[in-house]
Amino acid sequence: MAAKKAASGKLALSAVLDLNEASVLHGKLMSMRGKDIVIDASAVERVGVQCAQVLVAGATAWQADKKSFLVEKASDAFEKTMALIGISETQLIAKEI
Amino acid sequence: MDMNEIKEIFFQECEEQLAELESGLLKLNDGDRDPETVNAVFRAVHSIKGGAGAFGLEELVAFAHVFETTLDCVRSNKLEPNQDVLKVMLKSADVLADLVTCSRDGGSVEESRTRGLVKELEALANGEALPAAEAPKAAKPVAAAPAKPTDDSGFQPIPFTFDGFGEEENVVEQFTYEVTFKPTRELYSKGNEAALLLRDLSRFGEMGIACDMDQLPALENMDPEASYFGWKISITTPKSEEEVRAVFEFAEWDCELEVKPAEASEGEELPMIPVPFDLSALDDEPAEPTPQTETAATEEASANVVKAVNAAVEKKESAAAAAAAAAAATQNNAAAAASSAGQTIRVDLDRVDRLINLVGELVINQAMLSQSVIENDNNGVSSINMGLEELQQLTREIQDSVMAIRAQPVKPVFQRMSRIVREVADMVGKQIRLVTEGENTEVDKTVIDKIAEPLTHMIRNAVDHGIESPEKREAAGKDPEGTIKLSAKHRSGRILIELQDDGGGINRERVKQKAIDNDLISPDANLSDEEIDNLIFAPGFSTADKISDISGRGVGMDVVKRSIQALGGRISISSRPGLGSTFTMSLPLTLAVLDGMVVTVAGQTLVVPLTAIVETLQPEASAIHSFGANQRLISIRNSFCPLVDVGRILNFRTNQANPVDGVALLVESEGGGQRALMVDAIQGQRQVVIKSLEANYTHVPGIAAATILGDGRVALILDVDAVVGASRGQSLKPEMSLAAAG
Numbered sequence: 096m097a098a099k100k101a102a103s104g105k106l107a108l109s110a111v112l113d114l115n116e117a118s119v120l121h122g123k124l125m126s127m128r129g130k131d132i133v134i135d136a137s138a139v140e141r142v143g144v145q146c147a148q149v150l151v152a153g154a155t156a157w158q159a160d161k162k163s164f165l166v167e168k169a170s171d172a173f174e175k176t177m178a179l180i181g182i183s184e185t186q187l188i189a190k191e192i
Numbered sequence: 193m194d195m196n197e198i199k200e201i202f203f204q205e206c207e208e209q210l211a212e213l214e215s216g217l218l219k220l221n222d223g224d225r226d227p228e229t230v231n232a233v234f235r236a237v238h239s240i241k242g243g244a245g246a247f248g249l250e251e252l253v254a255f256a257h258v259f260e261t262t263l264d265c266v267r268s269n270k271l272e273p274n275q276d277v278l279k280v281m282l283k284s285a286d287v288l289a290d291l292v293t294c295s296r297d298g299g300s301v302e303e304s305r306t307r308g309l310v311k312e313l314e315a316l317a318n319g320e321a322l323p324a325a326e327a328p329k330a331a332k333p334v335a336a337a338p339a340k341p342t343d344d345s346g347f348q349p350i351p352f353t354f355d356g357f358g359e360e361e362n363v364v365e366q367f368t369y370e371v372t373f374k375p376t377r378e379l380y381s382k383g384n385e386a387a388l389l390l391r392d393l394s395r396f397g398e399m400g401i402a403c404d405m406d407q408l409p410a411l412e413n414m415d416p417e418a419s420y421f422g423w424k425i426s427i428t429t430p431k432s433e434e435e436v437r438a439v440f441e442f443a444e445w446d447c448e449l450e451v452k453p454a455e456a457s458e459g460e461e462l463p464m465i466p467v468p469f470d471l472s473a474l475d476d477e478p479a480e481p482t483p484q485t486e487t488a489a490t491e492e493a494s495a496n497v498v499k500a501v502n503a504a505v506e507k508k509e510s511a512a513a514a515a516a517a518a519a520a521a522t523q524n525n526a527a528a529a530a531s532s533a534g535q536t537i538r539v540d541l542d543r544v545d546r547l548i549n550l551v552g553e554l555v556i557n558q559a560m561l562s563q564s565v566i567e568n569d570n571n572g573v574s575s576i577n578m579g580l581e582e583l584q585q586l587t588r589e590i591q592d593s594v595m596a597i598r599a600q601p602v603k604p605v606f607q608r609m610s611r612i613v614r615e616v617a618d619m620v621g622k623q624i625r626l627v628t629e630g631e632n633t634e635v636d637k638t639v640i641d642k643i644a645e646p647l648t649h650m651i652r653n654a655v656d657h658g659i660e661s662p663e664k665r666e667a668a669g670k671d672p673e674g675t676i677k678l679s680a681k682h683r684s685g686r687i688l689i690e691l692q693d694d695g696g697g698i699n700r701e702r703v704k705q706k707a708i709d710n711d712l713i714s715p716d717a718n719l720s721d722e723e724i725d726n727l728i729f730a731p732g733f734s735t736a737d738k739i740s741d742i743s744g745r746g747v748g749m750d751v752v753k754r755s756i757q758a759l760g761g762r763i764s765i766s767s768r769p770g771l772g773s774t775f776t777m778s779l780p781l782t783l784a785v786l787d788g789m790v791v792t793v794a795g796q797t798l799v800v801p802l803t804a805i806v807e808t809l810q811p812e813a814s815a816i817h818s819f820g821a822n823q824r825l826i827s828i829r830n831s832f833c834p835l836v837d838v839g840r841i842l843n844f845r846t847n848q849a850n851p852v853d854g855v856a857l858l859v860e861s862e863g864g865g866q867r868a869l870m871v872d873a874i875q876g877q878r879q880v881v882i883k884s885l886e887a888n889y890t891h892v893p894g895i896a897a898a899t900i901l902g903d904g905r906v907a908l909i910l911d912v913d914a915v916v917g918a919s920r921g922q923s924l925k926p927e928m929s930l931a932a933a934g
Contacts, residue, residue, distance in 0.1 A: 114380050114417060115195045121416035128411075141248075144375070144386045148408060148420050156411035179394060179467055180387050181403030181423060 103131035110138050112146035124153045137168035142176040157189035164189035198383040202243045206292045209236040213285050214607050221278045234263045239442035246385045249295045258310050259284050262317040280312045366428050368454035374422030379446035393439045397429030399467040551594045552881035558587045559902030602680045603631035605644045609651050616655040629679035635687045636782040646752040658695035692774040698767035700724045725765045729753040788880050791871040794844035797907040804912040806858040811851045826868045836919040837870045842894050867916045
């Protein structure tokens with residue numbers, strides 16, 4: 096059953112997703128709860144594990160909310176770091192169910 | 193925590209690692225072959241490299257990487273750390289230090305320097321002779337050295353090939369290890385990054401990884417800066433277990449790590465995601481990507497990733513219970529790690545200074561309170577009075593403890609000197625060995641910070657002028673290699689730093705002639721050897737025949753003397769012709785408090801630093817002798833000592849006081865000569881908190897600083913050397929006086 100269609104949001108990730116950025120990213124995601132979200136990872140040059148944690152927790156939260164959480168246009172560095180630290184694309188995707 | 197703060201911590205740690213590196217290399221240079229020393233040196237470079245990688249300091253990472261590779265050869269007994277090898281390594285340590293400095297403060301290290309050393313280091317690692325033509329003794333080819341087991345697992349290092357560095361992969365047996373890695377929050381807060389460690393590990397060979405996300409809480413409950421992920425990694429590599437562990441070496445206190453041969457593992461818990469593809473996009477070092485294979489490999493990897501993760505999700509529930517137990521263990525281990533790491537903390541110096549200042553105020557306040565209680569307590573048995581005595585003792589203890597926080601060993605400064613000796617000796621073509629002693633002697637941080645400069649100057653002087661050229665030394669029947677000895681020790685509440693060289697000693701004839709030429713002394717002056725030696729501290733004095741880059745600019749030793757004096761210290765020289773010179777610096781252990789004798793002079797209360805006072809005496813009329821127009825001498829145990837009326841020198845009074853009515857304080861001045869300072873009365877002896885006069889008022893000639901007494905009055909702290917100087921006829925010029933910090 097499709098969830099009630101709410102406004103969708105876009106979130107462009109910063110180039111450097113380091114320790115500093117983890118809290119910022121967390122704050123942004125928290126403020127966007129309840130709507131579908133498309134994450135633009137095209138500008139990402141560096142990803143730290145803490146930001147990855149926030150993103151995975153985000154995808155899980157969106158999944159629980161039955162909202163869509165989509166990472167698109169992932170940069171090479173983003174994809175490779177995620178694979179390097181053992182995180183698959185599917186863990187960063189939540190679908191409207 | 194702000195990124196800049198983390199970076200700052202990294203640079204602080206770099207300084208420690210560089211000190212560790214240098215001290216280790218110097219130990220190796222002295223013949224120490226303890227594997228732990230080699231390991232410490234390797235670890236230092238490795239840690240710098242790791243941290244630098246996290247901050248994207250590419251130049252630093254690149255150089256550290258080459259350096260580390262060569263050190264690894266030493267570590268695995270493939271390269272004998274002989275003198276030639278160590279010379280390159282010491283130079284590399286210097287360049288590494290410069291690269292760290294440049295990364296912090298901006299600027300750049302000359303590329304030719306870095307490039308040259310990289311070549312030399314690579315040559316050493318490859319077992320080749322050093323590139324410099326004149327280095328035939330360099331690094332014996334490694335082939336001859338039989339490989340020794342590197343660890344308890346019996347792993348034999350692979351015989352090293354010399355034809356091409358990097359060919360080792362072709363020849364080797366592969367091992368598979370299972371690595372469990374779970375970083376703690378501290379790993380990240382110290383500026384390290386787990387992803388970079390995993391990247392470094394992935395370079396070792398074929399790697400599969402499974403991320404354990406069981407501890408990741410819900411988004412709303414999570415702390416974005418905490419560490420939740422852990423990994424199980426399987427890696428097939430020619431490297432030893434020790435080398436695999438070494439990847440995590442600089443983070444070992446901040447993570448749980450288990451590395452074991454794969455066959456010992458008890459079955460897979462999580463499916464592994466292969467990490468076989470090119471990770472050059474994540475490199476800090478410039479790498480050469482291979483684009484045509486990359487895309488295909490990435491696609492393949494992505495497919496694998498998806499498959500693996502689907503499986504992981506299915507398995508997740510069954511793993512949950514086990515994970516909960518593991519989480520409990522994790523917390524215990526983390527607590528244990530935290531307690532062992534919690535032995536030292538970094539504190540901003542300003543905070544310590546504020547505390548010291550506050551304790552200083554407390555001391556003053558306590559003294560004021562005591563005084564008012566004493567004044568109001570006529571019979572002297574009040575319980576408040578007794579309580580106050582305990583308070584006084586406690587305050588003193590608090591003060592000592594606070595001071596101890598600032599106390600640091602002089603080691604870092606001494607280590608810096610060894611680099612200066614190396615560089616300057618190279619420039620002037622001399623062979624010089626620096627021997628240090630008592631590096632662990634502790635002294636206040638402000639003193640440490642301020643002695644580096646004068647000490648550098650003196651070391652340069654010793655290398656440039658003190659030690660003779662190897663030819664001259666040989667001609668004089670000495671070892672062509674000169675020795676400079678730098679030592680530190682505590683002596684009667686002060687730190688004594690001695691700089692001794694086994695050079696030619698001071699050429700007194702030349703010094704005297706130069707002093708006459710510069711109008712510093714009259715040609716017919718009759719000076720003792722000691723007085724002649726001390727002429728080198730006179731302003732503008734330089735005996736160097738030619739002005740060199742290193743020293744001899746004519747501003748040398750008087751600047752050194754003034755810096756030392758500004759610290760409340762003294763410097764003296766003793767020299768033996770043909771055998772060398774010894775400079776002795778005596779410095780206070782702290783610049784915040786002072787043990788002083790409180791005296792009265794013309795109705796004013798003054799504090800005389802206790803360290804300056806040799807003895808006190810009540811002059812008898814028969815011991816006072818007039819001399820010249822208004823000079824007086826006092827006879828003490830059959831020798832005469834000039835009498836100095838402090839009240840008159842400081843213009844507190846116009847007429848000379850009668851010495852018999854006062855007290856004489858026998859003080860020792862810079863040149864070693866003694867003077868008897870006349871004061872009206874002694875009030876007592878006490879520790880006073882130094883308050884800078886310059887910072888709070890303005891400089892007063894003859895006065896070093898001020899303090900606040902128990903009754904709230906300000907008392908001036910006497911600048912003994914300036915007063916003695918003034919009694920010799922020198923005017924009380926501002927630059928002669930101590931400028932004690934408050």
